Amino acid sequence: MITQDEYIAIHETILSLAQQMLEVAEQRDEQQLAELEAVFSQQIDILKQYSPHMALNQQQRTKVMTLVAEILKCNHLLFNITRPWQHELALKISSLDTQQKVQQAYNQHSD
Numbered sequence: 001m002i003t004q005d006e007y008i009a010i011h012e013t014i015l016s017l018a019q020q021m022l023e024v025a026e027q028r029d030e031q032q033l034a035e036l037e038a039v040f041s042q043q044i045d046i047l048k049q050y051s052p053h054m055a056l057n058q059q060q061r062t063k064v065m066t067l068v069a070e071i072l073k074c075n076h077l078l079f080n081i082t083r084p085w086q087h088e089l090a091l092k093i094s095s096l097d098t099q100q101k102v103q104q105a106y107n108q109h110s111d
Contacts, residue, residue, distance in 0.1 A: 007047075007054050011067040014043045018074035025081045033082075 002010075017040045024032040056064065 001053070002050055004054065004056055004060050007050060007056075008060060008063055008067070010043055010047055010050075011064055011071070014040060014047070015067050015071050015074070017043065018071050018078070022074050022078050022081070025078055 017036055021033055021036045021040065024036065
């Protein structure tokens, strides 16, 4: 079991990671973003493990809610940055599929 202070510290770590993810996304550093996302997910898994059992006083709950609100804000901004990447990736995949089909058709006709 972890203490309430450690529980809050995990939220602070997650917020820091979310802010870092936002910064590297703005720089379009996809490799660094993926690495940060992995650590972010690990921290979320830790929270999931302890959240149901964590008893917080009002001040601690307020602190956690403030951190969660900031994390959600970062995640929303991150989604807005990375959503166009998903569209670009889909176009690239479609283009590659088309190229493969053309190549296959060409190879069948040239045999």
